[in-house]
Amino acid sequence: MTVQRRVILEELRAVTTHPTADELFHRVRDRLPNISLGTVYRNLDVLVRNRQARRIENGGGQCRFDGDMDRHYHIRCVVCGRVDDVAGPAPGGAMAPHVDAPGYEVTGFRLEYEGICASCRKATERPRAH
Amino acid sequence: MTVQRRVILEELRAVTTHPTADELFHRVRDRLPNISLGTVYRNLDVLVRNRQARRIENGGGQCRFDGDMDRHYHIRCVVCGRVDDVAGPAPGGAMAPHVDAPGYEVTGFRLEYEGICASCRKATERPRAH
DNA sequence: ATATATGCAAAGCTTTTGCCCTTTC
């Protein structure tokens, strides 16, 4: 646990604005003028891996596109990133009205399932003690 | 409706893999060897605006981070991109089990509300006929 | 001491944009 990592975590916890890496970098730099953006990125990775922070998901780097305009949901493989359609009815139709977000006009929600696809499950099967 | 746009849409509809722009570009290039990646991006934008395709959301370009590890949900302003916490209990606890995603081991879901935040609502207020 | 982390800068990747030419209506 280095000074930099501690300050990054402190500053992240000190705000409720869900900052981007760059915003956090500027805050941290007020206290550690020599810190670099790369360090912030590296430490955010570590913190997320250690469950001390959360990355607000963006579902992987690249955008994907879908020509099927019927209402349906997606499931994304957390291992390989592939995206498949989820069969069946919309699961959460009654969900949105319950939101308590003061000041917001709530227009909808985005829902994406996560899982491990068939081929990634096969690839990660452990040899079993017999 | 140009040849390029039609082919892009045809190829997008021909697959169920939810391709990235680059994957689609390579498919389309088999039929239109001179097409450029920029054209694919521009047309995907148009198709999405025209509701002929969907962008599988990534919630805006940059990642955001959150130091609050308690289970809670977020709402994102679709105008300015800011992210706030949603107060109240988890809305969709009973949702995940209903998913029908053959082959997948479903590990969870990601849910993010969308809306227009207070200051963006103020900024877009229209002068009202009296 | 030795592994780990930092700072800095460069590279990587996806996406957007400018410019000029071509196609569409």
Added chain:
DNA sequence: GAAAGGGCAAAAGCTTTGCATATAT
């Protein structure tokens, strides 16, 4: 023939990485 769109290449923006140095345990 005016308006929209395309091709190409450069730019932009976020994130990752290589490397030499410094810090932590």
